[in-house]
Amino acid sequence: MELNFKEIATATMVLFAVIDIIGSIPIIISLREKSGHISSGRASVIAAIVMIVFLFIGASILKLIGINVNEFAVAGAFILFFIAIEMILGVTLFKEKKGLKKTATVFPIAFPMIAGPGSLTTLLSLKAEYSTANIIVAIVVNVLIVFIVLKTSSRLQRFLGANGIAIIEKVFGVILLAIAVKLFTSNIQELFI
Template sequence: MNINFLEIAKASMILFAVIDIIGSLPIVVKLKANAGGKIESGKASLVAGGIMLLFLFVGEKILGFIGIDVGSFAIAGAFILFFMALEMVLGISLFKQDENMVKTASIVPLAFPMIAGAGSMTSILSLRAEYASINISIAIVINIAIVFLVLKMSGWFEKKLGTGGIAIIEKIFGIILLAIAVKLFTTGIKNIFY
């Protein structure tokens, strides 16, 4: 095992920026309201962490097996993020809510694709080229712990920020999410054509 604290710190910061759980608070609050106030923080965190760790070790092989390159995967993720960002910025609802939302909100869309989405997965594949897998694994665990704490405290954040504060954060981070979607899209296009 080659544990390197500098690699862990760098990988943790990159994943923290991509996962952007603080910026996703407005979405979490909205999901919580749509799901009848029930978001299972532990379940969402464990599923997201499991998906990210699995993707770290076998993601590229799975994508290769089904004939999908990393660029195409990034573009697909960019579309999902783009529509989520449009909802945040424009205050519209594009995703259909159904009666199963209460049962699945902690897994879809919270654990996947919000936390363990195309952005975090393509970042994990990029990190693999530079850092040891053990260090990336530790960085993932650190980020999942942060995600768990933020999800657990989402009610507290909602009370402190209020409806107006949440609305402002939603618009700001909607624009940031839109920029991330565009970046993922352009990176995916470059990977496919160059």
């Protein structure tokens, strides 16, 4: 099990961009107002467990239904592409179901906001290129960031302001778009070999 700082840094940035916890601050604040309380620690731990379990058994599930990791990575690249377009252009392509009461800590915060389809797809896409140990470190780093953001969401919103959050979202959208293109080009070649 050899840790590679470059892989950890890249995987951390990719997951950070996909999870987009900074861009979710307004949603988190709204959920806090509606549900009264969100357990930052519980949401972070549940999201980490879901992501790590999926990292290990996701490929087996895919194999069971006859899909290889490269095919899933190409599909994941498309999802990342559309998430990036949403972030850059400020449009909504994916619709989220509403209807939450006291379960906001688990749903929709832990799943699907943090450990959602985008981050789970990203994990398997990253696994096609990086070591599992490095991806786990990236998950832990992101969960710590998520925990800090959930704990300090009100203060962060006041500090960054609406414009600051919008700028961060656009910057990470462009990074995510470049990553989607890289994932697509590196995995599409494997399908035709």
